[in-house]
Amino acid sequence: MTTTQPRPAIAVTGLRKSFGDHVVLDGLDLTVAGGTVFSLLGANGAGKTTAVKILSTLLRPDAGDVRVAGHDVVREPDAVRAAIGVTGQFSAVDKLLTGAENLRLMADLHHLGRAAGRRRAAELLELFELTEAAGKPAGAYSGGMLRRLDLAMTLVGSPQVIFLDEPTTGLDPRSRRDMWQMVRELVAGGVTIFLTTQYLDEADELADRIAVLDRGRVVAEGTAEQLKRRIPGGHIRLRFADPQSLDAALGVLGEAVRENDAFALRVPSDGSLHSLKTLIGRLDERAVPVDELSVHTPDLDDVFLALTGERTDEKVTA
Structure with a gap:
């Protein structure tokens, strides 16, 4: 009896990208299982940001096969965009609008319709504990509330895959842990998270698998514990x-x-x-x-330093 393996949420084979004579991605291979957190760590210039831009259809690859949620990023970019959400390092929230208005605006962009959009906005406000602040301008929100609202806006379209870029930058310790718990709950609900972060303890805490990118190639991949044991x-x-x-x-x-x-x-x-x-x-x-x-055991800072030869306090952010 044969069993069918579940389709990976992200599958990348032989991905290449250059800018002029500068090779940024040099045959990148990645496989991300659905309903997991995958963290990509890389030094400045390693190719991490370029990889994320290609996966989210913001940049076209030079070569390779890249599929997100089963769709080819080159031939089916609209299908990929319909299946993903992107939360960047800098909030996409309109601070002049209220929290509820920001969510309803995203619902309009997803063509949910007025009644469905209001229902979805109300659901997300409750999920992210923003109901009491729903009628306040987002400019009055704390940093943690803004990040929660930003992530809620990403979820309006019920994405299968979410790209989280530096999700807790600038947050206090309590807000960071609140965000971590939200990520865990999303994954428990079947969402796949592709995480980039400057905080190696965040990758250690959240990621099911971690890949270290150096000079456009994956130099190590595994669980946090597997990577630590290599050092x-x-x-x-x-x-x-x-x-x-x-x-x-x-x-x-x-x-x-x-x-x-x-x-x-x-x-x-x-x-x-x-x-x-x-x-x-x-x-x-x-x-x-x-x-x-x-x-x-060595921590991820030791792993990163050993594998890339870079100082982690300066070089892990790109």
């Missing part, structure tokens, strides 16, 4: 109640490094479950008591 520096930290237990552990774990200011050891590890089980088994065989155990 050396991970370790398991063991803390003991007394020096005798520490010395006993040192006798068992020859590769361990002692910390100077505590009864603690660091054991090199890739952070995998197998390595953790092996370590615990060795200590258990010798009945070595461990007071505390913690696993430490």
